[in-house]
Amino acid sequence: MKQINLLFAFFISVQTFAQLKDQPNILWITFEDTSPHLIYDNPSSNTPNMDRLEKEGVRFNAMFSTATICSPSRSAIITGLHATSIGSGNHRSSIPFPKQIKGFPYYLKQQGYHTSNNVKTDYNVFDQKKFIKECWTESNKTAHWRNRKDGQAFFSVFNLNESHASRTFVWKEEKYKKEIFDHLPKELRTEEESLILPPFYRDSPEMRHHMARIYNCINYTDYRIGQILSQLKEDGLEEKTIIFVFADHGEAMPRGKGNGINLGHRVPMYVYVPEKYKHLSGLTMGNKTDRVGSFEDLAATILTLADIKKPAYFEGTDLLAENYSKTHFYGHKDGADDARDITREVSDGRFMYSRVYNTSLPEMQFKHYTGIADIYTTMKSDLKNDLLNEDQKNIFIKSRDKEMLFDLENDPWELNNLANDPKYTKQLKKFRKICQKEILKTRDLQFIPYGEMIRLSKETGLAPYDFKFDESIYPLKAMMSMINISGEGSKAISKQLKGLKSKNDLVRYWAAYGLRNQNYLKDSEYQIIENALKTEQVSYVQIELATILCIKNTNHASFKILKTFSTGTNYFDQWHALRNVFDYLPNQGEYQELYQSVLDQLPPKKKVKQLHKNIYFDVLETAKGGIYVYRMNKKSSSR
Known part of the structure; x- marks a missing residue:
């Protein structure tokens, strides 16, 4: 009984302490899959609520998601670490986090905050239920600051889905109209005839219709933001609450989300700090800022606002600091749905640099979830009928350069790669050096195949974050000799062949990976x-x-190896082998029986262990995609 009384007294003292400190209320509104290109200074979108936040708060012109798809982005947000630093860089992965790494709302909760999350989590952590329970006072569809105790400070998060890819182009038209368009006031709808169309899309009535849908999802998102802000005003909290509004990564449109360029990484973000708390911000309201920020900075920013010391493991910095010194962002693209890829990005806000390690593939890589959507059907039809210009064709058919450098001020849609232009050698070398430094400084874990990362974690009994510092387990420095020459072309062949003789498995892997790109x-x-x-x-x-x-030679005896792994029981190897068959081997008609046999052999999802549920999905979607693409191509060629 004495212990219970002490715990109760401690809880009350924490609550009282929080109130005495006058800790600020903080409201976060995150929304899905949106690039600033379609909002900032763009008359095609109708976003009066975000426009008001821009006028009364601060608009961030150079805010970046560390990843280009939601779950690794949210992993970085919640931990204050790059997803690549903890191994959670693949979409919907299930990675063990070390005990010392908490979701940052945990620290707010410990200091008496009411922490509410409505409702998306998607953190890529293995024991997600425990992780969520530590972070949030409540995490459900009814979570709200209104559920807090009287006088209690709150950190309240609302996650809006209205601009998610499902809404912008995946859903059938009828469902989109029912769930989005019909709820959007007529005065907020975007006109198809006058909208701004990205130049990598063909200007046609069909593409304008598809694009209007994307804009309208953004417009409806803004409408929903307005509803939440109205509730804050109703409760008399508008001038007692610091507000953050931002998207979780780049635009849900072909060539945006899931692509390692500015369009996949840069996000709109607005911050409003009321007069009462202006001393907490080094930025003056009513302005735009070009300071470079990224998602690992958000956790540090919130804890600083709440006057809570940030943990030593945080990689981010306070975005609102008066003396702000960050000069660049470092980001990544790794596994996205059923597609396998790896790129690394660096930007100073003006230029975007991307290092492509898998140069065999074009920008537009097929993913079954999005690839069956009408907008893709339109674009593929235009490609087949030779209706696209060179820029529009290249995103489908051109292998990527090993390095890309875009001047975002003069080329916001990233069509002119300057990496091979001698005039930009200085900038190229600068960003290349930063990229190399960040890989080594953060001990970027995503250069380990997903299945091997899980195996090493089991073998060592350590979370990937903990074993990454041990070169005997993760020999990143040795691996870099092969990683750095992937995509280099014929001059790298002799080194890559020598790399196949390495005693280290991961060095041999990257030697083979590079040779596959020759x-x-x-x-x-x-x-x-x-x-x-x-x-x-x-x-x-x-x-x-x-x-x-x-x-x-598709008839080579080694195909037996690919077939064995593709139909095996190790989901990690199965996805790897099956996706390689889909991405790199010609004559896809020869593999239809293989894809179908995979679908026939897969167990029901309910029988799959938690650790494997998401990789199981990647196997499933790859097999379905292999059948779908072949049938669509065959149907198209028969017309």
């Missing part, structure tokens, strides 16, 4: 690869080596 190999070089495959024991290296041999 456009041309000699017969003698193929023989070296074939010999290496004969002695290779590691699954993810075998898959890459077999893929190289099957690209040259």
